[in-house]
Amino acid sequence: MARMLEATDTTRMSGRAAPPMWLVVALACAGQFLVVLDISVVNVALPSVRTALELDEQGLQWVVNAYAIAFAGFMLLGGRAGDLYGRKRMFLVGLGLFTLASLGGGLAQEGWQLLLARAVQGLGAAVLAPSTLTIVTSAVPEGAARARAIATWTAVGAGGGAAGGFVGGVLVDVLSWRWVLLINVPVGAIVLAGAARWLAESRAGDGRRLDLPGAVLVTAGLATLAYGISQTEAEGWTAAATLVPLCAGLALIALFLLVEARAKAPLMPLGLLRLRSVASANVAMFLSGSAMFCMWFFMTLYAQNVLGYTPLEAGLALVPSSLAVIIGSKLAPRLMRTAGPRTVAVLGTLIAMTGFGWQSTMTADGAYLTAIMFPGILMMLGAGLAGTPLAALATSGAAPQEAGLVSGLVNTSRTMGGSLGLAVMSTVAAAHTAGSAPTPETLTDGYAVVFGTGAAVLAAGAVLMWVWLPRRAAAVH
Numbered sequence: 001m002a003r004m005l006e007a008t009d010t011t012r013m014s015g016r017a018a019p020p021m022w023l024v025v026a027l028a029c030a031g032q033f034l035v036v037l038d039i040s041v042v043n044v045a046l047p048s049v050r051t052a053l054e055l056d057e058q059g060l061q062w063v064v065n066a067y068a069i070a071f072a073g074f075m076l077l078g079g080r081a082g083d084l085y086g087r088k089r090m091f092l093v094g095l096g097l098f099t100l101a102s103l104g105g106g107l108a109q110e111g112w113q114l115l116l117a118r119a120v121q122g123l124g125a126a127v128l129a130p131s132t133l134t135i136v137t138s139a140v141p142e143g144a145a146r147a148r149a150i151a152t153w154t155a156v157g158a159g160g161g162a163a164g165g166f167v168g169g170v171l172v173d174v175l176s177w178r179w180v181l182l183i184n185v186p187v188g189a190i191v192l193a194g195a196a197r198w199l200a201e202s203r204a205g206d207g208r209r210l211d212l213p214g215a216v217l218v219t220a221g222l223a224t225l226a227y228g229i230s231q232t233e234a235e236g237w238t239a240a241a242t243l244v245p246l247c248a249g250l251a252l253i254a255l256f257l258l259v260e261a262r263a264k265a266p267l268m269p270l271g272l273l274r275l276r277s278v279a280s281a282n283v284a285m286f287l288s289g290s291a292m293f294c295m296w297f298f299m300t301l302y303a304q305n306v307l308g309y310t311p312l313e314a315g316l317a318l319v320p321s322s323l324a325v326i327i328g329s330k331l332a333p334r335l336m337r338t339a340g341p342r343t344v345a346v347l348g349t350l351i352a353m354t355g356f357g358w359q360s361t362m363t364a365d366g367a368y369l370t371a372i373m374f375p376g377i378l379m380m381l382g383a384g385l386a387g388t389p390l391a392a393l394a395t396s397g398a399a400p401q402e403a404g405l406v407s408g409l410v411n412t413s414r415t416m417g418g419s420l421g422l423a424v425m426s427t428v429a430a431a432h433t434a435g436s437a438p439t440p441e442t443l444t445d446g447y448a449v450v451f452g453t454g455a456a457v458l459a460a461g462a463v464l465m466w467v468w469l470p471r472r473a474a475a476v477h
Helices: 002-008 021-053 057-073 075-085 087-106 111-139 144-174 184-198 212-235 240-262 270-274 276-306 311-317 319-339 341-359 368-394 400-433 440-468
Strands: 009-012 201-204
Touching: 021 057, 021 087, 021 111, 021 144, 021 184, 021 276, 057 075, 057 111, 057 212, 057 400, 075 087, 075 111, 075 212, 075 400, 087 111, 087 184, 087 201, 111 144, 111 400, 144 276, 144 311, 144 319, 144 368, 212 240, 212 400, 240 270, 270 276, 270 400, 276 311, 276 341, 276 368, 276 400, 276 440, 311 319, 311 368, 319 341, 319 368, 341 368, 341 440, 368 400, 400 440
Parallel strands: none
Antiparallel strands: 009 201
């Protein structure tokens, strides 16, 4: 394997001593934290944004969607760009774009300025996110140490999503909605300086150029698909505004696969999808993400709309769940050494399924411990346990020169699964309460059906993982 790395991956370091491994992992994880945090942190600030910038409901929806669509659409392209042009370079470019866009969004005086800033933020995140995982896997030798590093990356990513509501609530209550974006600026500047100083450059050393037709098709396809998904909540699944972009996105993805099958230097070699570890782990991550991503959204709605919590109280209520996902992620590598990644992924999924099942019994007058804390801990403990082995399996078996692309695929699977799952679950909740007045009881019934559906999805995911995931991580080709 060492010879293969030398032959296919070029790493450049300056004359100074190599930085400690923990510092490299910390810098990469800090970038990932910012990316995931910004998916959810703005939700709490939306009412204040509407008042300040006089946005209507559709405009508010685009504050979230502009980021999500750009993020999902450019992820595979960002991963491949890291392979070809340098992982450190793409990390710096992505984080620089993200930080500047955060500054622009925080200073926005008009609605269109905020929407443009959010789209550029999403683009920067798409370039940055694949590099974070690639830097971690490249810096840490294969084995137990890499499993621990991936566990940290998983925990930080999940923690970013979990912390969004809490951080947003604090910033909006104490300062203003603008600080939901402006807080990224000093943090991004510090991480940029550290990355420029300490990260080593690495890239694929085979001299390939970017597959431009493939890049255009996959970016347009994923972005169009994400746009179609974003339309479901406002327009419904059968409206032309939803069906047209969904069908167009699927057609573009199909055309992308056809072009890649004939390209001499494809953006995504289709042989990657024939690797059992890559294909099965990404499908499992897509399914898991479709259920897990909804947890934070509907738990926050339940706490605020039914139990009467303030945004800050709702964020604080989910802190134990945030800690649980970190604990699960850090336990996973130890269990993987004895039981193997497949078993740990299935175990985590079953624990999360139990939490979802418990949450589906919620009532309109539920007590905090039994209606939020304990089921939330089970859901996120399971998410942490499952996420680490799935990420490890998804990045195994591929050659080093494909590391960035595979990392982009991991992030794309999780993001698209989460987006699709949230859209479907929102439809499920709305359909269950259609025609009823929005009382705490009817809202609770809708949320309960969502968590019951999530439990069923996770049960199917656990079966799929047991049957399809390899028992051990695949050897690098």
